Amino acid sequence: MIGIKIVVATWNKVKLEQIQMVLKEVPLEITSLSKDMEDVEETAITFKGNARLKIETVKRYYPNDIIVGEDSGLTIDALEGFPGVKTARFSHGSDADRAQLLMDRLKGVPLSKRTAQFISVVALAFPDGKVLHSQGTMDGWIAKDIPSRLKGYGDIFLLSNDKVLTEQLEHTISPYDHRQIALFQAKQLIIDWLERKTT
Numbered sequence: 668m669i670g671i672k673i674v675v676a677t678w679n680k681v682k683l684e685q686i687q688m689v690l691k692e693v694p695l696e697i698t699s700l701s702k703d704m705e706d707v708e709e710t711a712i713t714f715k716g717n718a719r720l721k722i723e724t725v726k727r728y729y730p731n732d733i734i735v736g737e738d739s740g741l742t743i744d745a746l747e748g749f750p751g752v753k754t755a756r757f758s759h760g761s762d763a764d765r766a767q768l769l770m771d772r773l774k775g776v777p778l779s780k781r782t783a784q785f786i787s788v789v790a791l792a793f794p795d796g797k798v799l800h801s802q803g804t805m806d807g808w809i810a811k812d813i814p815s816r817l818k819g820y821g822d823i824f825l826l827s828n829d830k831v832l833t834e835q836l837e838h839t840i841s842p843y844d845h846r847q848i849a850l851f852q853a854k855q856l857i858i859d860w861l862e863r864k865t866t
């Protein structure tokens with residue numbers, strides 16, 4: 668549709684690539700944020716709330732475009748949902764450092780009680796003021812052993828086939844990935860909105 672772009676409201680390069688990959692089937696130009704745009708303080712207590720904060724901030728700069736924002740994280744049942752919305756920042760350092768801290772907190776907890784979820788919420792803001800959301804969840808367990816190459820949460824997140832997420836992804840892009848599930852729904856919501864707009 669002439670004039671409308673998709674603007675991806677993320678400051679994370681990997682996430683940007685994943686969003687661009689799924690949304691490339693939508694017949695609109697996809698752009699990322701200009702380098703000098705302020706990051707958003709993620710102060711909400713839900714993934715949906717933080718995804719909304721991201722799109723609302725970016726919409727102020729691009730009121731006539733479709734804004735796509737995503738918030739995700741890991742929730743661990745034995746830790747009452749922790750780290751949840753704080754997954755990217757509950758302590759200093761890298762995701763690998765934080766993953767190590769989670770392993771320490773789960774010391775002695777048997778595998779059957781180490782159930783966890785990766786959750787992704789995508790928020791969409793449309794030029795007519797409409798706001799829509801989609802959500803994806805992936806269930807698994809926090810592994811008992813720390814792998815030798817701990818780079819992030821994907822290295823401690825065990826799937827039902829006994830592989831950790833990053834090991835699985837080396838072989839195939841999982842259609843069951845929380846972010847992929849939320850993004851595929853979001854793609855359809857954008858297509859539906861465009862169809863209604865043109866009919």
Ligand SMILES: O=c1[nH]c(=O)c2ncn([C@@H]3O[C@H](COP(=O)(O)OP(=O)(O)OP(=O)(O)O)[C@@H](O)[C@H]3O)c2[nH]1
Nearest residue numbers: 676677678679737738739740754755762819820821
């Ligand atoms: O190893 C992983 N495999 C995954 O599949 C996965 N999905 C989410 N995460 C982690 O969850 C937090 C999201 O934080 P988040 O949504 O606030 O994103 P972000 O701050 O990086 O970017 P932005 O979009 O806010 O700019 C970050 O710590 C991510 O590493 C994953 N880690």
